[in-house]
Amino acid sequence: MLLFHLQGTPVSCGSCFRQPTYTSSTTVLEAQTSQSQAQFEHEVGVTPVKVDIQVTPEFDTQSIFPGVGSAQRDDDEDDPYGGVIYKYDDAVVTVYVPKRWDGYSNGTVIYTGGNTWSGPTHMQEKRAKVRVRVWSPSDFPCPDFSTTHPVQTGQGTRSFVELVHGLGTVPEYVTVQVRHGSSGWISDGVGYVMTSAMTSINTSWGGVLYAYNESHVRVWIPSAYSGSLYSSADGWGRKYNEIQNSGTLFVKVWKYFNGDDFFSKTKVIGSKATSVVKEMTFTSPTFNTDQGLLSVMVKSTEGPNANFYFPATGAVQNAQATGSYGGLVYSYSTSGIKLWQPPRNHGYLIYVNDKWGGGAFKQSSNSALLVVLAWNAYSICPTTVATSSTMVPPSTSTVKTSAPAKIMAATSGKQPTASLIGQSSILNTSSLVGQTSKSNSNPPLAGATTSTLVNVKGGNSIKNSISSQPDTFQGLSVDLPWWAVGVAGCVTLLLVAGTISGIVLCILRVKGNGKVEAKDKDHRVRAKGKDRVGVKSHKKQAWEF
Structure with missing residues (x-):
């Protein structure tokens, strides 16, 4: 989005x-x-x-x-x-x-x-x-x-x-x-x-x-x-x-x-x-x-x-x-x-x-x-778009910045965004000839962005042109076959314990649901979110500024 x-x-x-x-x-x-x-x-x-x-x-x-x-x-x-x-x-x-x-x-x-x-x-x-x-x-x-x-x-x-x-x-x-x-x-x-x-x-x-x-x-x-x-x-x-x-x-x-x-x-x-x-x-x-x-x-x-x-x-x-x-x-x-x-x-x-x-x-x-x-007008947006109008969503996640709103410009690729009779202004420094763009106390209109837009197969990928905080990955949830989890558990317990109690614990683990889960579930939500984006190709882009 x-x-x-x-x-x-x-x-x-x-x-x-x-x-x-x-x-x-x-x-x-x-x-x-x-x-x-x-x-x-x-x-x-x-x-x-x-x-x-x-x-x-x-x-x-x-x-x-x-x-x-x-x-x-x-x-x-x-x-x-x-x-x-x-x-x-x-x-x-x-x-x-x-x-x-x-x-x-x-x-x-x-x-x-x-x-x-x-x-x-x-x-x-x-x-x-x-x-x-x-x-x-x-x-x-x-x-x-x-x-x-x-x-x-x-x-x-x-x-x-x-x-x-x-x-x-x-x-x-x-x-x-x-x-x-x-x-x-x-x-x-x-x-x-x-x-x-x-x-x-x-x-x-x-x-x-x-x-x-x-x-x-x-x-x-x-x-x-x-x-x-x-x-x-x-x-x-x-x-x-x-x-x-x-x-x-x-x-x-x-x-x-x-x-x-x-x-x-x-x-x-x-x-x-x-x-x-x-x-x-x-x-x-x-x-x-x-x-x-x-x-x-x-x-x-x-x-x-x-x-x-x-x-x-x-x-x-x-x-x-x-x-x-x-x-x-x-x-x-x-x-x-x-x-x-x-x-x-x-x-x-x-x-x-x-x-x-x-x-x-x-x-x-x-x-x-x-x-x-x-x-x-569409009453309900189609889940798939006609070939001539297909917008492929970018794989890039939300771009964020805490910088104050400024007069900025964005363009596809790395071309200059504005020229005044042979003179150009560079990305994020759009200005009149001989003038430098200054901070504007007014926030931008909907549609203005501080990111570089790169056209990809009829859609946009977003290349961050400003510093942003990296995403934090905090945990992982992976579904494995029950027998694979069981074998791994058995081998580990036998090597560590070497006792019958290890075998008993192994058997009990095999009878579980076969799911290894990390302590933090935040990353699990993020991982599943990636899967959803991959499946629903009509998902909208995401920018934030």
């Missing part, structure tokens, strides 16, 4: 994907009113491994839009925008929809880009139903790779981070969570850039942009102007709310996601598609929107980010007639997904500009591949 310590509480990951621990009731939010903000008490007790916001029009149950990790627009410009921004901690999830602060009242809960973006329909809803789903770490299978890294906005070229996961194949699932400063608040990374061309020092916008391939996770931090790691300020919720400029990344990667496989499909979209792709239908049976998990990714097929996967999003935040922006917007239902693409003349499916990561790996491209994966 994989154990994490989050805010002093042991947290274990699971062996498969299960239904969310918490699902809220439906709440109606309305933009530009006092109903533009809500808080949901999930009471999971630990920082969630996954939070999903489901946004549905009041009169259209077949269009569920996901929430958005950060605002990239405020109310300073007279142009429409939309979405539901969210953040969370170990007790609550807070959501915001647009509400004028000191500018224009153009924001709505749902917005698909009007006539500027191409899609199956135009949607601009001021009111919508919102539901929150929360998965605890035990609801997800153990990640194959996890790491942390400190981040800071406005650092120029140092605002780009490249992490080596080294799994050798494109992961089925990746999460990037951002802890806000020294607080317990968390927001999620994004895969789009929709900032306005008129962004200035007075504009509020933010986000952590990421993408991944078979060996790396790339992360772009806002590097110029007023960009933040997270923003819900100036045009969201009932007050000005917040921006956050420093924090810690928590990255988790699943090589194979052990869920009940429901759907998997790829399709060419963008400039090389024969037509504009607006919908994709699931195969039967229906997708469980109450318990299932959906991954919609855009794979770049050219340019400096070729073969990297960017996550799609749930709302349009820029539909201006000029200026460049990018991303892919989607909604889903039990039967399929709907897609909205940016304008071809100045919008892009893959877009990274010089306001992010100091301009590292800039790209403006409409050549892409749509990649959709969906899993329904």
